[in-house]
Amino acid sequence: MTNNSQNDKMDPRMVEFLQSPELRPIIAMLGRPGGKEYATRDQLLEARAKQTQRMLEFLQKQKSKASKPKDATLQSKSESQKRIRKLWAPQNFTSDTATVISSPDNNEIQIHMVRRKEDENKILPCVYYIHGGAMATGSAFDPMYKVWARIIALQGVMVAVVDFRNCEIPSFSNQDISPYPGGLNDCYAGLNWINVNAEKLLINPKNVCIAGESGGGNLTIALALLCKERGTSQTLMPRGWYALCPYINGQWSQDVMNEGVLGTSHLNSENNGILIRLPANRNAVVGYGPEAYEEKQAKAWPCFATEEELRGLPRGVISVNECDPLRDEGINFYRRCLRAGVDVRARCILGTPHAGDLFVMAAPDIALDTASHIANFVKQDILSKL
Numbered sequence: 001m002t003n004n005s006q007n008d009k010m011d012p013r014m015v016e017f018l019q020s021p022e023l024r025p026i027i028a029m030l031g032r033p034g035g036k037e038y039a040t041r042d043q044l045l046e047a048r049a050k051q052t053q054r055m056l057e058f059l060q061k062q063k064s065k066a067s068k069p070k071d072a073t074l075q076s077k078s079e080s081q082k083r084i085r086k087l088w089a090p091q092n093f094t095s096d097t098a099t100v101i102s103s104p105d106n107n108e109i110q111i112h113m114v115r116r117k118e119d120e121n122k123i124l125p126c127v128y129y130i131h132g133g134a135m136a137t138g139s140a141f142d143p144m145y146k147v148w149a150r151i152i153a154l155q156g157v158m159v160a161v162v163d164f165r166n167c168e169i170p171s172f173s174n175q176d177i178s179p180y181p182g183g184l185n186d187c188y189a190g191l192n193w194i195n196v197n198a199e200k201l202l203i204n205p206k207n208v209c210i211a212g213e214s215g216g217g218n219l220t221i222a223l224a225l226l227c228k229e230r231g232t233s234q235t236l237m238p239r240g241w242y243a244l245c246p247y248i249n250g251q252w253s254q255d256v257m258n259e260g261v262l263g264t265s266h267l268n269s270e271n272n273g274i275l276i277r278l279p280a281n282r283n284a285v286v287g288y289g290p291e292a293y294e295e296k297q298a299k300a301w302p303c304f305a306t307e308e309e310l311r312g313l314p315r316g317v318i319s320v321n322e323c324d325p326l327r328d329e330g331i332n333f334y335r336r337c338l339r340a341g342v343d344v345r346a347r348c349i350l351g352t353p354h355a356g357d358l359f360v361m362a363a364p365d366i367a368l369d370t371a372s373h374i375a376n377f378v379k380q381d382i383l384s385k386l
Helices: 012-018 024-029 041-065 072-088 143-153 182-196 215-230 283-288 290-294 327-339 364-379
Strands: 093-101 108-116 124-130 158-163 203-213 241-244 316-321 344-349
Touching: 041 283, 072 143, 072 364, 093 182, 108 143, 108 182, 124 143, 124 182, 124 215, 124 364, 143 158, 143 364, 158 182, 182 203, 182 215, 203 215, 203 364, 215 241, 241 364, 283 290, 316 327, 316 364, 327 344, 344 364
Parallel strands: 124 158, 124 203, 203 241, 241 316, 316 344
Antiparallel strands: 093 108, 108 158
């Protein structure tokens, strides 16, 4: 992290959170191995495996050092956090896991499903959520995503989080890894399974949307494009798509600004280095699939989507974070969607870094506001009734 963490636009709670001693080393290890550019995917995967091992060793050390707060201020914060956590305590929710066969590879994926206990026998709208991690890492079963699923479900919807194949590091439930289009195919298979089993799952199939943040925002847009291509948008995702801080450009050269979907937010002089540091090299492209990037395939990197490819997409939302290096590509993609005639809206969460709306213990009010916005998006489309 750089001095940009002191950015005077940042919500002080976010600054405090990002500067916490426990988080700093984790942030330093986030993202693909920095500095060196890898020519091949195999070289990158080898470096990623070593990076992951270092992360696990660090987390194990942190766990062994865990202790109670030592002063009254920390104790007060801890008590306040306990009260907040009760809102989304696991005992207030029911959860289930389904195993689904994806195609065309016939591999297994898992879907984690959550709803409030008070909604156990109700037919609900469904948010089909795709976790972040640059399409390379993370899992639907990570503690952060389990909490986030419950926070969205708290709004009176069912949440289904798909554990697709990552492109670099195996997920919690899925030891397979696959470059593009493996993860996207898994997301489509899971969404189709939700539709086929809607009655059994107590889901209203007319009230389903897809959503995801960061790499999950990429896959959300890509899945919307794939559904449009296959003519299944109205069947599988009738309420549309909701992309948070989408990670869609693939390369972020410091010599490029105001070109394509890039603006200036990715520059070191602006937001790069606040929580995440975007690589100026091709490592992201190498990890996900260089051929798809060279061919400018929009379903791999939506930055390449033309107005013609976007035309006909269902309604959508692009949500960005003010202090995120990815902010401008989200905003510029939103404007391209508008030019293509897509019914799309945008929101900017001021004072937050990349995916800051998911930092539930740093700013629970922001997290709850975004969760409510997603839930309201899937529950109703008021304008369509006018």
